[in-house]
Amino acid sequence: MLSNYIYIVNFKSNWQLIPPVILKLEEPERRHHTCIEFTVRGFPHPTLRWLYKGQEIQSPYIRTEMDNYQDYLEGCLTFENPTHYDNGNYTLVATNPLGSVSKTVFGHFLEAPPFLDEEDPTPGNDANRPEEDSFGMSIAVGLAGFGCVFLIVMFVLINKYGRRNKFGMKGPVAVISGEEDSASPLHHVNHGIVTPCALDAGPDAVVIGMSRFPVLENPQYFRHGHTCNKPTTHVQHVNRRDIVLKRELGEGAFGKVFLAECYNLSPTKDKMLVAVKTLKDPTMAARKDFQREAELLTNLQHEHIVKFYGVCVDGDPLIMVFEYMKHGDLNKFLRAHGPDSTILVDGHPMQSSGELGLSQMLHVATQIAAGMVYLSSQHFVHRDLATRNCLVGNGLLVKIGDFGMSRDIYSMDYYRVGGHTMLPIRWMPPESIMYRKFSTESDVWSFGVIMWEIFTYGKQPWFQLSNNEVIECITQGRVLDRPRLCPKEVYDLMLGCWQREPQQRLNIKDIQKVLYALGKATPVYLDILG
Numbered sequence: 001m002l003s004n005y006i007y008i009v010n011f012k013s014n015w016q017l018i019p020p021v022i023l024k025l026e027e028p029e030r031r032h033h034t035c036i037e038f039t040v041r042g043f044p045h046p047t048l049r050w051l052y053k054g055q056e057i058q059s060p061y062i063r064t065e066m067d068n069y070q071d072y073l074e075g076c077l078t079f080e081n082p083t084h085y086d087n088g089n090y091t092l093v094a095t096n097p098l099g100s101v102s103k104t105v106f107g108h109f110l111e112a113p114p115f116l117d118e119e120d121p122t123p124g125n126d127a128n129r130p131e132e133d134s135f136g137m138s139i140a141v142g143l144a145g146f147g148c149v150f151l152i153v154m155f156v157l158i159n160k161y162g163r164r165n166k167f168g169m170k171g172p173v174a175v176i177s178g179e180e181d182s183a184s185p186l187h188h189v190n191h192g193i194v195t196p197c198a199l200d201a202g203p204d205a206v207v208i209g210m211s212r213f214p215v216l217e218n219p220q221y222f223r224h225g226h227t228c229n230k231p232t233t234h235v236q237h238v239n240r241r242d243i244v245l246k247r248e249l250g251e252g253a254f255g256k257v258f259l260a261e262c263y264n265l266s267p268t269k270d271k272m273l274v275a276v277k278t279l280k281d282p283t284m285a286a287r288k289d290f291q292r293e294a295e296l297l298t299n300l301q302h303e304h305i306v307k308f309y310g311v312c313v314d315g316d317p318l319i320m321v322f323e324y325m326k327h328g329d330l331n332k333f334l335r336a337h338g339p340d341s342t343i344l345v346d347g348h349p350m351q352s353s354g355e356l357g358l359s360q361m362l363h364v365a366t367q368i369a370a371g372m373v374y375l376s377s378q379h380f381v382h383r384d385l386a387t388r389n390c391l392v393g394n395g396l397l398v399k400i401g402d403f404g405m406s407r408d409i410y411s412m413d414y415y416r417v418g419g420h421t422m423l424p425i426r427w428m429p430p431e432s433i434m435y436r437k438f439s440t441e442s443d444v445w446s447f448g449v450i451m452w453e454i455f456t457y458g459k460q461p462w463f464q465l466s467n468n469e470v471i472e473c474i475t476q477g478r479v480l481d482r483p484r485l486c487p488k489e490v491y492d493l494m495l496g497c498w499q500r501e502p503q504q505r506l507n508i509k510d511i512q513k514v515l516y517a518l519g520k521a522t523p524v525y526l527d528i529l530g
């Protein structure tokens, strides 16, 4: 005890006043480092300020993390997913009563991608970003101008000589593993509103309205291949008078989605609950394509793919009848079962009770993987796998539930290119973003993002970044961080899905097996913090 006391007194008496000195301020290592390391000596401990382009940094995505020692401070200016907008000089100013010193270091995080000149619908993000220099802007404007002229010339030529359809899609579009599709309009948008494009398209147009990816001329399903050994697919027709609408479930992009009672659908039940999706005022072409999409859906049957019962095409609107999934889409479900969720009880917000646990998250992921194993066995490439496109039924039953109907409410998840096409870039691998290449392997990448969504209770991937910044991060090799609650084993699976080379990615069968085994293992064995 006494020796302790004497030690402390001696220690104290050794303290002297020291003016601030910046001993270390290190450039972050490009691409890999998201931190500027520093060591500052001084007593009393100096206060630190960081300047970027002469302004004090005030961003929730940049923060100082440090440890205090006897007469020095050691730490990091830490950046959350920095991009080329963050490149530049950073000045550290250290001040104590004996003086003030400063030092500057250049932070270089990512290269500016050469092709970023698209409009960006994500609000708020760019406002936080430093402005591009005007020289760079002039070049960008010049290039954009040249690009516009080029596009107009191309558009005229395509319309004149090569027109397959209004939106420049190639003929049979590949959705077979490994094949390239340079078109791939997932969603078409008209003045910011997602519309069924075939309604105003020519007779050869692909109906994007009912089909986000072009299934119509997919040789897989309509000419040869596994399910197409049958010469024709028999789509079940449902009588309009057998459908009794009960209430609206949601607004789809092309019409409302209703909960309905359907009579004479099942041989064992007189009536059953179904979800019906409607398409109003279709053209002849839209009707034809609607029929073909129904054939596709009829051919996709699996316990983790939402069940398609049939169509009602006599009269207007056209209707597709699906099994009813009580809890709606998985994204909404995850958000409603996360730590931040509140529910309204008598008009007052209350903390919601049922937070999803680890084994439930694994169960959800395993089921989606099972649906994907089936899709890949059919050589079917989905292209838009995300939690918003999965549905949740009773007993945490999860199915892949959307094969082509886009949504208004999730339009923020899509990136508009060229005014028409909407791409879910936050779920897309580099080769899909850069070359519009979609494959079973690109679906695996999206599955990695789905796992990330599940373990963050439905957060939007890269939520802190604008669409342009997301493109930059993904194409330059950055991947999403490990969610706080995610076991290392699961994050390793995500990393296996996010290998840059498509062939190096895990295969969905193996992923499903590992997820299943992890779900069976006692959660104690999972390394939640490691």
Ligand code: ADP
Pocket: 249, 250, 251, 252, 253, 254, 255, 257, 275, 277, 306, 322, 323, 324, 325, 326, 327, 328, 329, 391, 401, 402, 404, 405, 406, 407, 408
């Ligand atoms: P669209 O694809 O035409 O945009 P959606 O599939 O997005 O339509 O459906 C809109 C909403 O309706 C979804 O958010 C979902 O909650 C609900 N919904 C869609 N299909 C079903 C279903 N089979 N069972 C229950 N709810 C559904």
